[in-house]
Amino acid sequence: MAYKKKYAVMALVGVCAASSLAWWMQNKMGTASDGTQPGASSTASSTASSTTGTPAGPAKPTAVEVAKVEKLTLVDETQAVGSLRSRQGVMLRPEVGGRVKQIFFNDGQRVRKGQLMVQFEDQLQQAQLSQAKAELSIAEANHKRNQELVAQNFISQRSVDESGAALEVTRAKLALADATLQRLKVLAPFDGITGLKQVNVGDYLKDGADMVNIEDLDAVLLDFRLPERFQAKIRAGQKAQLTVDALPGRPFMAIVQAVDPLIEANGRSVGVRGCIDNRQQQLRPGMFARVNAVFGARENAMVIPEEAIIPQGGRTFVVKVVAGEKPDQLMSERVAVKTGLRQPGKVEILEGLAAGDTVVTAGHQRLQKDGTLVRVIDMAQAAGGKPASAQGPASAPAGGAASAPAAGPAGQAPKSTGPKGASTNNAALSGPNPCLRGADAAR
Template sequence: MAYKKKYAVMALAGICVASGAAWWYQNKSASSTAPAAAGAAPAGGQRAPAVEVAKVDTITLIDETQSVGSLRSRQSVMLRPEVAGRVKQIFINDGQRVEKGQLLVQLDDQLQAAQLAQAKAELSIALANHKRNQELVAQNFISKRSLDESAAALDVAQAKLDLAAATLQRLKIVAPFNGVVGLKQVSVGDYLKDGADIVNIEDLDAVLVDFRLPERFQSKIQPGQKTQLNIDALPGRPFAAVVQAVDPLIDANGRSVGVRGCIDNRQQQLRPGMFARVKTVFGVRDKALVIPEEAIVPQGGRTFVVKVVPGEQADTLVSQRVAVKVGVRQPGKVEILEGLEAGDSVVTAGHQRLQKDGTAVRVVDMSRPAGPAAAPASSPASAPGAAASAPQPVATPAVAPVAKAAPKPAAVSGPNPCLKG
């Protein structure tokens, strides 16, 4: 019995010694492997939370927005006759350029011409009667009433002449402005009712672009502002437009405002109906402060960032929550108007570990590989053990045929049609 107790006491003592040794070894290993980097171990011996940071950068920021629009003619009209008639003669070809007042289509005017001649004859008789009555009144051969009646008859004859001339003129279809005619819808001999389509005319010296912007930009866009257009049908050819007008009515369905711009098209490169991508620039700031958008922490209607600043102890970094005012947002970046300065470090990942200000942090760089950095690949000539006598083949670059540059549009002269009053 005593023999068994002896071995039990020895086993218990061995277990105690092994436990103490394990505890001592564990504490020694933890203390020896504690990081010595700045901000790595705060007071209390616990490992500081790891965060990723980014510097507040200074760039040239362009405050702009993009939208889509459609091109339309500055002036466009479908010519239609005001009176019915038969087409007597057509003086234009499809796609022809015409001048203002040029005769395009002539309707049959035989009857109206005869009415005009009749009105002229009646006017001549009324005028002769009125002159004769004036002479007779001067000699007291007739009453003044007869003179008044002849004067009224003269006015009626003049009105009939003007009416006949106006009716005859309406049978002439003329160009209301300078432009290019489209495709004719009629032929010689067609009988047209009043209001029938004849041909369209488009003023292509300047084209308009209509696009819409969100309502938050209605205070930024102003007439005279410059915009840039990219046309899918003409890749690589940007066009400049001048904002002519902003619609005072906000669309209640889309909460957007309509904008109309004008493009100088005297080179005749653009056509109405084209699809356009419009880039509107509101301003350019040369030294704008920007940070990655993942550094923004919205909370309670305000915007914060967590800045990393030096701690009270040497070689330590702590967190500091700062309220900021944001400006323009771009893909991946946010402009900071107030709250930060150039060169400040802000946390981009690990915000959830920082519950209060003054928390010690450990900055890590996740862009670097976790393992040892790979040695740069050396060229065969400089690699150790490379055969010096083995010649390396030299690849001859293929010479691509030189493509002929597209001919530039001919220069145009004269004032910009978009700047005309």
């Protein structure tokens, strides 16, 4: 019995010892595990603290390209196509039929107004004229004799009246015979150059048959059409520059003479007619012309490169570079502007900017909000050229506004706006411009 108690106590002590060992082992391992995780957390926490907790340094400025707002003279113009025609041109045709007796011109000859061109056979008409002259002579003698007799009371006044009426009839017959004779002579209606004759001596022509055309080439008319939106801008007296494919590199200048009051319903366009001084005989009727119609010029117009324009939601913006809080800082500022005329590479600014302002031309996508620091890139220096000093937005362009040619009188374009040589095309010719003479005569 005592032996059994002894083994029972030893078993109980063994179980307690095993339990104590297991409990100690479990606590030791948990402690070791808890000791490593807090360290990692601490390390991560300190790393995060060093990354996000420490205040960041100053933001790096965004590199952009800029341009100054300049003042230039802009020309309001549009392009069109047209054709040339003679200021005066006519096809000579006889009023009566007959046989050609004599031709008094050559092909391509310059003729004067009233010059005899073609003479028809007129023997019959000459005889009729001689007969009318003889009848007139008899009628005059009879009437004179009757006046003397009535003064002596040998005849009545009625006989004098009858002889006077007969005299008037013979005078009318003479005028008719002379007019019939003159219709057999074809005269030049104006000064010009003859074309290629289509008749020969001995041809019998009916009335209205073509003989030869005469063209007045001292001035050439230019006919072209413009969209109806320009009908309020185009007016007589304005200038239109043109070139012709047949004479490349030779610009010409036309003066607008008239604008058609009727708008063509099919094309919704308005017809315009100009006049070109052609005393050098360089242009010919029928030529195709490329027209640059000039409506006017705007002096001191503010322009910027078209790359600076940012369209957004039906409005137009630009990014202006302004001075920052520090003297050496530049910041971005988005500004809404109103645009005007456009030219290749240039846009007119009507509202929103002032002369000398600096706008961003490249790098807009990196400027998402106002107040972003920017750094101006000098492209000339980057390309290896002579470096140019970059100035802040408060500095005006050197020399002020860009020099521009002075505009001419009202309704005329500046001489420098057209192709080179257009304004001096006929400078060596003497005498008044035939286009101006025609305009004065029309008024």
